[in-house]
Amino acid sequence: MTKLLIARPAPDEVHAALAGYDVTYRDTSAPLGPDEMLAALRDYDGVLPTLGDQFSAEVFAQVTDPRCKILANFGVGYNHIDVDAARKAGVQVSNTPGAVTDATADIAMTLMLMAARRAGEGERLVRSGKWTGWHPSQLLGMHLTGKTVGIIGMGRIGQAVAQRCHFGFSMNVKYFNRSAKDLAYPAEHINDLKTLVGAVDVVVIAVPGGDDTQHLIDADVLAAMQPHGLLINIARGNVVQESALIEALQSRTIGGAGLDVYEFEPNVPEAMRALDNIVLLPHLGTSSQEVRVDMWMMAVENLQAGVEGRSLPNGV
Numbered sequence: 128m129t130k131l132l133i134a135r136p137a138p139d140e141v142h143a144a145l146a147g148y149d150v151t152y153r154d155t156s157a158p159l160g161p162d163e164m165l166a167a168l169r170d171y172d173g174v175l176p177t178l179g180d181q182f183s184a185e186v187f188a189q190v191t192d193p194r195c196k197i198l199a200n201f202g203v204g205y206n207h208i209d210v211d212a213a214r215k216a217g218v219q220v221s222n223t224p225g226a227v228t229d230a231t232a233d234i235a236m237t238l239m240l241m242a243a244r245r246a247g248e249g250e251r252l253v254r255s256g257k258w259t260g261w262h263p264s265q266l267l268g269m270h271l272t273g274k275t276v277g278i279i280g281m282g283r284i285g286q287a288v289a290q291r292c293h294f295g296f297s298m299n300v301k302y303f304n305r306s307a308k309d310l311a312y313p314a315e316h317i318n319d320l321k322t323l324v325g326a327v328d329v330v331v332i333a334v335p336g337g338d339d340t341q342h343l344i345d346a347d348v349l350a351a352m353q354p355h356g357l358l359i360n361i362a363r364g365n366v367v368q369e370s371a372l373i374e375a376l377q378s379r380t381i382g383g384a385g386l387d388v389y390e391f392e393p394n395v396p397e398a399m400r401a402l403d404n405i406v407l408l409p410h411l412g413t414s415s416q417e418v419r420v421d422m423w424m425m426a427v428e429n430l431q432a433g434v435e436g437r438s439l440p441n442g443v
Contacts, residue, residue: 129434132171134159134180135201140420144427148434161186168193168218173434175426176208177201184212193218197433201426202413203227204363205443206336221429221441224283226421231412232287235331235361236295238385239276241406242357243269243329248403269328269355269382275299277327279320279343280334280362281308288331288361289314301327321351329357336363346371355382361412364389373398376405387412 128149135156158179167174168190197219205222213220241247245268252258276292278285281304292298293312300314303323307316317323324330334340344367360367369390375381385406389395432439
């Protein structure tokens with residue numbers, strides 16, 4: 128019988144969909160360990176992994192003739208899997224695009240609003256018991272309506288953010304992307320990153336992870352931002368040079384930031400946690416019940432196609 132490994136606790140919908148297979152369900156949310164990854168490639172026909180399961184070239188090199196035919200990744204990002212090494216080993220890789228778009232864009236808007244309106248500071252003030260009541264100069268922030276947003280990466284998620292900004296908040300849209308996009312709303316394509324960040328009030332990062340985008344946002348790019356500018360990251364943590372961001376926030380050379388992802392996730396530096404001009408969320412991008420079930424079922428469809436020799440719905 129076809130053997131499958133599901134690397135994280137899965138909802139009932141997944142158990143029902145895979146009832147005809149020999150399935151091993153891990154009962155922990157911790158990433159696969161080195162021995163578990165080797166066993167996954169060696170002993171199973173298909174594996175459903177996710178963020179944190181580091182299927183590197185070194186892992187594939189240790190299993191010369193893998194039984195596994197498909198790594199059906201749970202999530203749109205797959206930079207934790209060496210796709211080239213997988214292909215050379217005869218292992219297909221898939222992801223779950225589309226299902227995550229709106230939920231991730233919503234988190235971008237959450238971070239924008241929280242950072243602009245200093246909502247995190249306000250919530251902490253109320254919880255501290257030190258709030259003395261309303262007054263005219265309390266926690267004055269930025270009014271987002273009519274401001275300019277700069278989006279780095281104009282794929283599905285970047286466009287969903289732009290739509291929300293333009294139609295929901297009457298914001299001007301500028302974007303940095305490899306090529307210009309044909310969009311249903313006004314948006315200016317800027318092909319120089321420093322020029323973009325210097326021309327906007329809010330910068331939203333929506334590029335894929337990987338070597339090409341590691342530290343795309345470094346000290347030089349942060350220095351080009353406006354003093355009141357906000358940096359929002361919903362992409363991958365290593366797109367931002369975390370040490371440079373901390374320095375920019377400490378010195379107040381930018382207005383603030385909102386992060387849902389971190390360079391060394393789940394480790395968040397104490398220096399960052401101590402700052403009051405940053406909003407920190409625990410990777411909530413797709414954290415809604417409906418979206419997560421959709422992601423699971425999309426990953427399951429890829430998994431089934433891979434082990435049955437059919438074309439992958441979402442191959443990468």
